[in-house]
Amino acid sequence: MAGKWQRFGSLAVLIVVVVLLALVDRDVIDPKNVANVLAQSTVLGVCAVGMTFVILTGGIDLAVGSVMALSGVVGALANTAMGLPWPLAWALGLGAGMMAGALSAALIAWGRMLPFIATLCVMAIARGITLLMTQGSPVSGLSPGFTHAGWASWGAVPITALIFLLLATVAWVVLAKTPLGPHVRAQGDNPEAARLAGLSAPGLTFAVYMTSGFCAGLAGLLMAGRLWSAQPAIGTGMELDAISAVVLGGTSLFGGVGSIGGTVTGTLIMGFLDNGLRLQGVASYVQISIKGAVFVGAVILDLAMKGHYSRRRSRDA
Numbered sequence: 001m002a003g004k005w006q007r008f009g010s011l012a013v014l015i016v017v018v019v020l021l022a023l024v025d026r027d028v029i030d031p032k033n034v035a036n037v038l039a040q041s042t043v044l045g046v047c048a049v050g051m052t053f054v055i056l057t058g059g060i061d062l063a064v065g066s067v068m069a070l071s072g073v074v075g076a077l078a079n080t081a082m083g084l085p086w087p088l089a090w091a092l093g094l095g096a097g098m099m100a101g102a103l104s105a106a107l108i109a110w111g112r113m114l115p116f117i118a119t120l121c122v123m124a125i126a127r128g129i130t131l132l133m134t135q136g137s138p139v140s141g142l143s144p145g146f147t148h149a150g151w152a153s154w155g156a157v158p159i160t161a162l163i164f165l166l167l168a169t170v171a172w173v174v175l176a177k178t179p180l181g182p183h184v185r186a187q188g189d190n191p192e193a194a195r196l197a198g199l200s201a202p203g204l205t206f207a208v209y210m211t212s213g214f215c216a217g218l219a220g221l222l223m224a225g226r227l228w229s230a231q232p233a234i235g236t237g238m239e240l241d242a243i244s245a246v247v248l249g250g251t252s253l254f255g256g257v258g259s260i261g262g263t264v265t266g267t268l269i270m271g272f273l274d275n276g277l278r279l280q281g282v283a284s285y286v287q288i289s290i291k292g293a294v295f296v297g298a299v300i301l302d303l304a305m306k307g308h309y310s311r312r313r314s315r316d317a
Contacts, residue, residue: 150225
């Protein structure tokens with residue numbers, strides 16, 4: 001049952017959510033609104049792809065929202081204050097995200113900190129540096145090339161959605177078709193067995209947290225393009241949304257079980273839920289409470305599935 005849930009459960013939840021929202025408001029399934037959901041969900045989806053790698057190892061990354069803001073600001077300042085062309089500015093922004101991920105990995109692998117504590121520290125450091133660099137003010141005056149990917153479309157499909165799908169495809173190939181995938185899952189499923197098998201825990205930790213930092217940085221740059229400015233306060237609460245999307249997609253918070261396809265589905269669940277609540281005029285603070293309740297439900301389901309996996313492993317042993 002757990003295997004079937006992991007493959008099809010999140011898709012069933014997505015269908016139920018869309019159907020229920022459409023019964024309340026037919027505009028939910030209007031093609032223009034669906035395109036809008038795709039555009040609004042991609043920043044979350046990009047963060048969630050990186051978060052999937054981290055959670056599969058049994059870790060967590062609470063810094064993604066702050067890293068989003070930091071990367072957007074670094075890229076924007078490189079483009080405006082330093083006058084660099086947008087490809088170099090984007091490279092610096094992505095580099096800032098990866099450096100933040102490397103710092104989290106160093107605190108975990110070498111500092112022996114729990115992932116929760118390490119990434120909480122990096123979250124505070126990244127947000128503080130962002131506010132220091134900007135003095136709390138948006139960075140505007142970005143070049144058209146810098147912002148293009150954030151707002152433009154290819155036909156009816158937002159470019160951000162294409163970037164998300166491309167990133168998800170690459171991540172799926174890495175996890176499904178390369179040796180890194182089994183290594184990531186082995187680290188989350190049984191760290192001691194993975195160590196005895198010769199897998200490098202520090203190397204894997206750096207790989208997954210830098211991947212998460214890269215994805216968060218890309219999300220921050222895309223958001224800066226959408227807003228035509230880098231906002232130092234963006235990304236607040238993104239960590240909860242990203243974790244919710246990953247867990248709703250069938251990835252276990254305990255590590256070892258999950259897929260990129262499920263994360264894409266979980267992202268769409270969060271996107272349609274957020275869109276439907278906005279169409280109904282639900283207050284923002286109520287939306288936060290509802291998202292929190294959804295996350296609690298996802299965790300309870302994950303705990304139930306974890307019990308099933310544990311019993312199955314005991315039988316197999």
